[in-house]
Amino acid sequence: MNIQRILQGEITDHIVAEKRGSAGWLTFNDPQRHNAVSYAMWEAIPVVLQAFAADPDIRAVVLQGAGGKAFVSGANISQFDTLRSGEEAVEAYERVAEAAQLALYDYDKPTLAYIQGYCIGGGLNIALCCDIRLASEGSSFAIPAGKLGLGYRLTAIRNLVTAVGPANALEIFLTAARYTAQEAKELGLLSKVASTEELPAVLEKMLSQIQANAPLTLRAGKRMIRQMQQLGPEVDIEGMRQLVMECFESNDYREGRKAFAEKRAPVFTGT
Secondary structure (H helix, E strand, O other), X not given: OOEEEEOEOOEOOOEEEEEEOOEEEEEEOOHHHOOOEOHHHHHHHHHHHHHHHOOOOOOEEEEEEOOOOEEEOOEOHHHHHHHOOOHHHHXXXXXXXXXXXXXXXXXXXXXXXXXXXXXXXXXXXXXXXXXXXXEEOOOEEEOOHHHHOOXXXXXXXXXXXXXXXXXXXXXXXXXXXXXXXXXXXXXXXXXXXXXXXXXXXXXXXXXXXXXXXXXXXXXXXXXXXXXXXXXXXXXXHHHHHHHHHHHHOOHHHHHHHHHHHHOOOOOOOOO
16 A cells, blocks of 8 residues: 655644545654644644545545554643643633644544544544544543543533433543443444454454445535534533633642642642
8 A cells, every 4th residue: 555644844743644545544643642632733633634635535534643552642731831821821722622623523524533542531532523433442531621620622522422422421521430442332432442453454444335435425424414413502602611711710720730740639629
């Protein structure tokens, strides 16, 4: 198979974009940080997706993490003190991250999350923005927002509820528990689970099935499904945004960041 790297030098090296046959591959490439997503990586995601969209030979897009130990372990918390502290900084960060995730969620071509290892927080939301999620048996999943005191945006909650339903979404979010791949599949987070050795074949079979189908039919069906998942007019979007901002402006958020840095359990006060 011919592998062609694109956009090299135009985007951060922590995102690798490749054309492999008739599939586009987006790789989160910071294995030393378990592929935690930085601001520059969020910025690069829509750029890569747009390049894949412009290539008619690309029929599907695969997202993966480099190193085999993590898909994405969440947002890069080392940037929180500068990029997610203070109302203006938080709003700017949220705009960039939201734009990346919506670009993926609303993408016309089929998208597959190819998960090996940690799929945590924002990483799980990235996976939930994809159409299909495949994972190795040793992968693990969690949304630990409550352990950090940070706000979790409305569209991310929508993605979770769409995948697993309100009851399971409440359990996942309120407990901040970590789940095995099999548990995640039972909850509805995953389409397929396989051993590390068998996972590539599972992916190739699914890609072959997708790529054999009519692109316009797939696009139309996907858009219709996404339309059915849109937030209704009764949702108080501004009110939900304010709730998120209250979290980021709270003492608990400051305590959550400090406790994470000091590798200790946080002591939250609800203020």
